[in-house]
Amino acid sequence: MKYIDEFHDPALARRLLDDIHTTVTRPWALMEVCGGQTHSIIRHGIDQLLPDSLELIHGPGCPVCVTPLEMIDKALEIASRPGVIFCSFGDMLRVPGTGRDLFQVKSAGGDVRVVYSPLDALDVARRNPDREVVFFGIGFETTAPANAMTVHEARRLGIANFSLLVSHVRVPPAVEAIMRAPHCRVQGFLAAGHVCSVMGTEEYPALAERYRVPIVVTGFEPLDILEGVRRAVRQLERGEHRVENAYPRAVREAGNAPALARIEEVFEVTDRSWRGIGTIPDSGWRLSDAFRAYDAEHRFEVGDVRTAEPAACRSGEVLQGLIKPHECEAFGTRCTPRTPLGATMVSSEGACAAYYLYRRLTPGAPAAREAAGREPVPAGATDAVKEASPLG
Amino acid sequence: MDVPEPEVVDPAAWTCPAPLRDHPSVVLGHGGGGALSAELMEHLFVPAYGNPTLAGLGDSAAVTLGGARLAFSTDSYVVRPLFFPGGCIGDLAVNGTVNDLAMSGAQAAYLSCGFILEEGVELSVVGRVAEAIGAAAEAAGVTVATGDTKVVEAGHGDGIYVNTSGIGLIPDGVDIRPQRAVPGDVVIVSGPIGLHGIAVLSLREGLEFGAGELASDTAPLNGLVAAMLRVTRDVHVLRDPTRGGVAATLNEIASASDTGVVLTERSLPVPEAVANACGFLGLDPLYVANEGRLVAVVPRAEADAVLAALRDHPQGRGAAVIGECVAEHPGMVVARTAFGGTRVVDLPLGEQLPRIC
Numbered sequence: 001m002k003y004i005d006e007f008h009d010p011a012l013a014r015r016l017l018d019d020i021h022t023t024v025t026r027p028w029a030l031m032e033v034c035g036g037q038t039h040s041i042i043r044h045g046i047d048q049l050l051p052d053s054l055e056l057i058h059g060p061g062c063p064v065c066v067t068p069l070e071m072i073d074k075a076l077e078i079a080s081r082p083g084v085i086f087c088s089f090g091d092m093l094r095v096p097g098t099g100r101d102l103f104q105v106k107s108a109g110g111d112v113r114v115v116y117s118p119l120d121a122l123d124v125a126r127r128n129p130d131r132e133v134v135f136f137g138i139g140f141e142t143t144a145p146a147n148a149m150t151v152h153e154a155r156r157l158g159i160a161n162f163s164l165l166v167s168h169v170r171v172p173p174a175v176e177a178i179m180r181a182p183h184c185r186v187q188g189f190l191a192a193g194h195v196c197s198v199m200g201t202e203e204y205p206a207l208a209e210r211y212r213v214p215i216v217v218t219g220f221e222p223l224d225i226l227e228g229v230r231r232a233v234r235q236l237e238r239g240e241h242r243v244e245n246a247y248p249r250a251v252r253e254a255g256n257a258p259a260l261a262r263i264e265e266v267f268e269v270t271d272r273s274w275r276g277i278g279t280i281p282d283s284g285w286r287l288s289d290a291f292r293a294y295d296a297e298h299r300f301e302v303g304d305v306r307t308a309e310p311a312a313c314r315s316g317e318v319l320q321g322l323i324k325p326h327e328c329e330a331f332g333t334r335c336t337p338r339t340p341l342g343a344t345m346v347s348s349e350g351a352c353a354a355y356y357l358y359r360r361l362t363p364g365a366p367a368a369r370e371a372a373g374r375e376p377v378p379a380g381a382t383d384a385v386k387e388a389s390p391l392g
Numbered sequence: 393m394d395v396p397e398p399e400v401v402d403p404a405a406w407t408c409p410a411p412l413r414d415h416p417s418v419v420l421g422h423g424g425g426g427a428l429s430a431e432l433m434e435h436l437f438v439p440a441y442g443n444p445t446l447a448g449l450g451d452s453a454a455v456t457l458g459g460a461r462l463a464f465s466t467d468s469y470v471v472r473p474l475f476f477p478g479g480c481i482g483d484l485a486v487n488g489t490v491n492d493l494a495m496s497g498a499q500a501a502y503l504s505c506g507f508i509l510e511e512g513v514e515l516s517v518v519g520r521v522a523e524a525i526g527a528a529a530e531a532a533g534v535t536v537a538t539g540d541t542k543v544v545e546a547g548h549g550d551g552i553y554v555n556t557s558g559i560g561l562i563p564d565g566v567d568i569r570p571q572r573a574v575p576g577d578v579v580i581v582s583g584p585i586g587l588h589g590i591a592v593l594s595l596r597e598g599l600e601f602g603a604g605e606l607a608s609d610t611a612p613l614n615g616l617v618a619a620m621l622r623v624t625r626d627v628h629v630l631r632d633p634t635r636g637g638v639a640a641t642l643n644e645i646a647s648a649s650d651t652g653v654v655l656t657e658r659s660l661p662v663p664e665a666v667a668n669a670c671g672f673l674g675l676d677p678l679y680v681a682n683e684g685r686l687v688a689v690v691p692r693a694e695a696d697a698v699l700a701a702l703r704d705h706p707q708g709r710g711a712a713v714i715g716e717c718v719a720e721h722p723g724m725v726v727a728r729t730a731f732g733g734t735r736v737v738d739l740p741l742g743e744q745l746p747r748i749c
């Protein structure tokens with residue numbers, strides 16, 4: 001396809017890889033923030049082609065992975081109620097809440113539907129005026145404009161039987177929280193291109209300066225990823241820490257003005273809990289007071305639902321790069337893709353699921369490129385880190 | 393004194409899912425052709441029926457009756473919408489069972505056809521499906537010899553469900569089953585993949601991918617199989633990659649034969665419209681359903697002849713070698729990416745789900 005095939009060219013990929021191999025002279029650890037980038041890296045086997053001394057840490061940028069257990073339980077509670085049509089993006093249906101997932105709610109008679117856009121859910125509400133229709137509004141800055149537009153439209157069209165279960169999260173506060181964590185190993189970031197296509201890049205120079213890390217806005221095709229890596233390691237080798245835009249065909253510094261205006265109109269910044277990590281201040285959005293009537297948490301009175309994360313799951317430490325998946329005691333035993341304790345084992349590109357598959361492929365081999373000399377991390381060893389960390 | 397061997401930990405055996413432990417009731421994934429479907433069969437149906445014929449778990453069973461070697465198969469069709477670009481539920485019902493029989497080398501001879509109709513469905517719609525069944529049977533050279541009709545109350549079905557069962561003779565000297573794949577064998581697919589799944593999804597969800605160019609590939613494969621068997625009887629495995637796509641089929645073959653499979657991604661015939669739709673939705677064409685394709689595993693010495701025979705047939709023009717069986721990583725399927733990396737192509741759990749990001 002025009003403008004996509006060009007970013008899959010193996011010859012160009014080889015040249016970029018050669019450049020990266022030539023540039024890297026010592027160990028570096030980069031974090032790709034976005035789950036879409038992680039997916040692309042694994043899908044194309046890019047991680048195996050990079051220098052051994054260059055480690056990619058899969059960051060907390062998969063909205064499915066970081067949606068808190070408590071919010072999934074609220075979704076399950078609402079979806080189980082008679083008269084409700086619960087609409088969601090497909091990959092949320094398999095994420096386990098406490099003891100079940102949305103597929104099982106559907107199996108038990110709940111009306112759970114996969115949609116491809118929140119506007120489709122609004123259309124379901126319009127066509128079913130006698131039912132309450134709820135859309136599970138999860139995701140980063142990328143999905144927020146469409147969700148905001150849907151709520152705006154619901155009010156404009158007078159569709160009162162529609163509401164949004166909001167679990168929006170924002171990237172920059174998460175980047176900051178990761179950098180502030182003691183023992184943080186991340187030395188540079190590949191920022192999420194689609195997030196920046198909405199928000200622009202103006203939030204990042206202050207972070208790059210404060211924590212002295214290069215931040216390269218990166219796209220999602222294989223050549224995009226390699227170009228992002230190339231620019232990040234070039235900065236690291238030169239001792240630089242700037243924001244670079246390696247995704248200019250989609251990202252402008254000021255972002256997408258109409259999308260930002262809609263977010264501004266409908267949402268307000270709030271503290272948000274991240275699955276496996278804890279609460280990060282100002283890291284999310286909720287519906288503003290003017291749109292509270294469309295807030296499913298408020299409408300269905302599920303604010304009291306409180307859920308503790310499974311103690312055995314250490315996905316939060318994995319998402320911060322503090323431990324590798326196989327350093328968690330539950331990995332491969334109590335926690336597998338078939339019986340996931342945390343969302344990083346649910347989706348095929350989740351860090352834990354990817355490690356699980358790789359280890360099955362090469363029994364006895366280290367699960368992936370390991371930072372030189374790292375020992376297994378006993379449970380509790382990072383507790384002090386977590387306590388001292390703004391990540392909670 | 394003998395030193396005991398250190399215990400070898402097999403990571404693949406780390407999980408021991410108790411029968412349907414996680415799902416006390418049926419979920420849609422149990423019908424998705426992936427790991428949940430396999431569990432349902434292995435842990436619930438096979439123990440309940442308890443006979444060696446069933447143990448092969450193939451798409452059809454090979455049975456001997458009165459001295460004749462028969463292939464026997466049944467399949468139910470619950471597709472929505474009933475009509476889609478390239479065919480309808482009637483075409484699927486005939487071609488699906490004809491193909492299940494063909495995957496053991498058999499030429500389908502007789503079919504049964506059972507309808508479950510929902511109260512309120514227009515008879516003209518039932519008539520169109522019945523006519524499609526007649527036309528598809530004629531095209532496949534199979535006789536619909538018996539049938540049945542039941543009606544359920546309005547709201548208890550999707551209009552029309554169809555079940556077909558079929559029998560056919562397995563030619564002498566033919567032994568085609570997934571257990572026969574061995575390292576060194578070549579993996580061939582008979583044409584472009586993913587068309588049926590994306591065509592139906594596009595229509596069902598109103599996504600309008602590749603309008604005008606995306607149509608289901610539903611077709612009978614018995615002619616194609618006959619063409620292959622004319623050049624060699626030594627075909628090891630044939631499977632039609634329906635639910636779960638090529639990925640699920642290759643995982644079944646790797647698991648049944650205890651060999652590894654290595655795919656070369658650049659060799660996969662993925663139509664541009666399928667690639668684009670999958671890219672847009674975050675789906676993998678390897679997991680998308682096909683209804684008129686086969687995967688063949690043949691000895692390397694026979695690969696060129698089989699490929700030529702496929703390409704000489706109207707339904708095999710787009711045939712391609714997509715990989716090979718290897719002794720490494722037995723039971724696993726690995727894809728070599730265009731960039732020289734590798735990735736594990738695992739058995740899907742249930743239905744593939746569109747990704748949010």
